[in-house]
Amino acid sequence: MSDITYDVKIWNIETRSGKRKTSYRVTWFVAGERFDEKAGTYALAESFRSDLVVAARRGEAFDRVRGLPISKLRSEADMPFFAFACKYVDMKWPRAAGKSRAGNADALASALPAMLANTRGKPDDRVLRRALTGWAFNTKRRDNAKPAEIERALNWLQANTLPVSRMDDTAKLREVLDQISLKLDGKQAAAKTVNRKRAVVYNALEYAQELKLIRANRLSEVKWTAPKSVRAIDKRVVINPAQGRKLLAAVAAQKVDTAPRRSSGPMLRAFFAVMYYAALRPEEAAMLCKRDLQLPESGWGELLLSETAPITGAAWTDSGERRDRRQLKQRGKGEVRPVPSPPPLTTILHEHLNNIGTAADGRLFRNLTGGDLAESTIARVWDNARRAALTEEEYASPLARRPYDLRHACVSTWLAAGVPSTQCAEWAGHSVAVLHQIYAKVIAGLESAAHQRIERALDWHDESDE
Structure with missing residues (x-):
């Protein structure tokens, strides 16, 4: 069935008197489907109805979905894609995290080349990307x-740039998808990056439909194969307890002998420890304060997490700082996530408080001048620790290559110890479904131990072994 029709019937204007004001309604039928448009004055209602009547009399087709003449749809959908993209980021900006703001800009800048009307006089691609992500x-x-x-x-x-209405065409949407799958140098982008950008484009199309710039969000209709995204962790990155202790010791041992320089190593031992023993994300560890610690002199304690500060860049934060201080990921402002502190971590945190102290605002971890930790400092200290604590073969391998791998090691240890996946997910701060996706290989490796526990519970043994 076609999306357009010439079967149109237009009623007279209906006047509705309310307690406070009178409103006017234009009613018309397109292929038997009823459509209504309210107006605050008779003149506005008459103007709208007149447009419909004129279009019908001159034999113009009407859209079945929105009930409007094709000419009216075109005039409404003439907004250039560039102007729409700016409008979209403005709509998202007030409530979006810094990383989301930067991600929206990156995705739309990647999609825009597919929406160019022509390339005559086009500036260099890198200049265009800077102009879009840096300003527009x-x-x-x-x-x-x-x-x-x-x-x-x-x-x-x-x-x-072409009008947004061109995105009603699935062929054009395919071009957009192909475009966001490429890096600026023309090479294939990582699967995770492509999927993130596709999600932004989908959301933008939903907004375009809401503004009636397109008839429908047809992105899901495009038969396009996205790059395969691997969520499960590589088990090769997970360190064992002995390696964990060696790496933390190597962090603490880093020193710079030339005065007046000091090393950040000793200050960061506890930073890496809360990731390894309590599965904190780096941005959560960066905001850990003394008031968040519920620690006995020794033994099991608890960390009460309520803030996070991912690094997004000063251009994307409301504060103008590189870190975007916010509530915990996927949680409401002020919501607290308790995480257990095992005895080794409790000891390390006490040593940090006694020997290193805190910043003026109570944060445990900061740079040498008391400011926020820099990503480059964290990476440099961790690389030095790996080089010192691991063999050449281990250093060249994926083993704990990123500080984030300490979090993976922690959750893997919880699972191996038999902690229920629901509890692991709660402590780690994500859903059970996500935990099963990320740690699927780890969980699969625990099946044998689970079988043995069930056998013991059933008091069952194989008589053939006797």
């Missing part, structure tokens, strides 16, 4: 002063 798709910076080449690039984009 950054609500906070859009009106700031710009270099001349950026101004020229933005002016060119304003005049050379």
Whole structure:
């Protein structure tokens, strides 16, 4: 069945008197489907009805889904994609985290080349990307002063992008998907990156439909194979307890002998320890404060997490700082996630408080001047520790290559110890479904031990072994 029809019937304007005001309704039928449009004055209602009548009399087709003449749909959907993308990021900005803001800008900048009307006089691709992610798709910076080449690039984009209505066409959507799957150098982007960008494009299309710039979000209709995304961890990254202790000792042992420089190593031993023993994310560890610690002198304690501070860049945060201080991931503001502190971690935290102390605001971990930890510092200290604690073969392997792998090691240890997956998910701060996806290989490796526990519970033994 076609999306257009010439079967149109238009009723007279209906007046409705309410307690406070009178409203006017235009009612019409397109292929038997009823449509209504309310107006606050008779003149507005008459103007809208007149447009419908004129279109019907001149034999214009009407859209079955929205009930409007094709000419009216086209005039409403003439917003250029560049202007729409700016409108979309502005809509998302107030409630979005810094990383989400940067991710939205990156995804739309990747999609935009598929929505160019022509390439005559097109600026260099890298200049266009800088113009989009640095200014156009950054609500906070859009009106700031710009270099001349950026101004020229933005002016060119304003005049050379297709209308959003072209995204009603699945062939054009396929071009967009192909475009976001590529890096700036033309090589294939990582599966996780492509899937993230596709999610942004899908959400933007939902907004375009809400604004009636397109008839429907047809992205799911495109038969397009996305790169396969691997969520399960590589078991080769997981360290054992002996390796964990060696790595933490190697962090603490780092020193710089040349005065007045000092090493961040001793200050970061507890930082890596809370990731290894309590499965904190790096951005959660960065915000851990003395008030969050419920520690006895020794033995089991508890960490009460309520804040996180991922590194997003000063351009994307409301505060202008590189770290975006927010509530915990996927939790409401002020919500607390308790995590157990095993005896080794309790000891390390006490030593940190006694020997290192805290920043002025109570944070346990900071740089040498008391500010926020830099990503480069964390990476450098961890790389030095791996080089010192591991063999050459281990150092060259994926074993604990990233600090984040300490979190994987912690959750893997919990699972291996028989902690129920529901409890592991609660402590780690994600859903059971996500835990099963990420740690599927670890959980599969525990099946034999689970079988043995069930056999003991059933008081069963194989008589053939006797």
